[in-house]
Amino acid sequence: MSDGPILLVEDNPDDVLLTVRAFTKNHIKNALVVATDGEQALRLLHGDEPLRPALVLLDIKLPKIDGLEVLRRIRDDDRTRSLPVVVLTTSNEERDIVDSYRLGANSFVRKPVVFEEFVKAVNVLGVYWLLVNEPAPTGPGT
């Protein structure tokens, strides 16, 4: 059971609101931390007193540093190499899917337009990544 915070990297304030709502409706207790651009996300993950999230939800179209670059830097850094990263985005263009997996995403989810469907998707994601999945150990000596 992973009870660390969930890092949501999303620049669209409407999407943030709806995603927070979806997590609340699913009674997911983990704290939801929001970064509204790539720079902020990397500062949170690689700065002083880095955030150690149980899960990262990453949109790929972001201002300043774009989502795929954030993913690359997450995987490049030893501290965050094994973080579960789910690309959560609007597009399902093949190019984006291929690039995401190539750069080390654990999963690719296209955000549905219908909110009720999105709530169901968040439920499935939450159950899997926070309950079923075993994250990489982060204790000393690893």
Next chain:
Amino acid sequence: MSTGTMDETGGRLPVQVGQEQLMALLDHTSAVIYMRDADGRYLLVNQEYERLFRLRREDIVGLTDHDLFPAAIADEFRANDRQALAGGVPVQVEEQAPGEDGLRTYVTVKFPLVDAAGKAYAVCGISTDITGRKQAEEQVRRLNDELELRVRQRTAELEASTQELDAFAYSVSHDLRAPLRSLEGFSQVLLEDYADALDEQAQGYLGRIQANVNRMAQMIDDLLHLSRATRTQLQRERTDVTALAREVTAELVAGEPDRAVAVEIDDGLVAHGDPHLIRLVLQNLLGNAVKFTAHTDDPVIRMSAQPQQGIDVFTVRDNGAGFDMRYAPKMFDPFQRLHSTAEFEGTGIGLAIVHRVVTRHGGQIRAEGEPGRGATFRFSLTPAPDDWVLR
């Protein structure tokens, strides 16, 4: 010198072939003929030589090419002469000589005359003007180069416009769907959090908003599919259409577990086309057939092929709802529908995709239908001569 004249008794004397006769032959050919000794001095030229270089044979005999032509040309002639004299066998070369309107090109055969001791004492030359032929060759080469350049330009243009389409489709993929998500999501929030404040009618209106948002999202996806059918590179290979059609059918049937539809795909259907794009065509045509037989007892769908003047024509036929032929001309336009959404769902993009793929393959497509009695779609996937029309 004897000629064919009469003797004293009135009988004909036999013709003897001597210099007079031979010179007559030489003087009436269009080839340029000449003879020079081992030192390059002219011994003989024919009439065509005289005409071409505006010289008289009496004036030339004893002179060399260096007396008559510019040094460069004379050097070339002399070199070729030497080659023939030394080699002892005929040589064929291309030479250039001045003509009325500039340099002309000749193909020349030079061969030595050899004495009893085997020594070459003279060289003979026979030259034919090939200037016209060379010009034609040059023209062809130039046209080919121009053509290649144009092909390269067109390919570059095509790649550029494909990239633009790509960028456009990509931006649509992201940018248009995000606001739709917000519209749908916040309508849902209102329905959930303000249910008490919203009467049935208000909730109904929100429902309509959501339905339209859904429809728009679907249309965007359909446009993306249509643009993919245009964008993706067409790569032809031998495609087992029977196997592909049976795969697609299995998927369609699995998606409709409550229905029993008889789908017959003939054996041995083959096409030389792009299998991914052909799959799109089959998904849409067979999918339509399954969809429009939803209200038919004993639905039957069949796919077959027949050659028409050597070109394979594929047929997909069903006995479902059919359509009114009066509206047929528009049926391949994007988002054009011949039935209401209440009767059958769909946005009307399927046939536009089919039409796009068939056209990209160089083929044609035709539809026939009768309300209540079914529809038949016939299409080809091979470019045909201009006068071939799919029946």
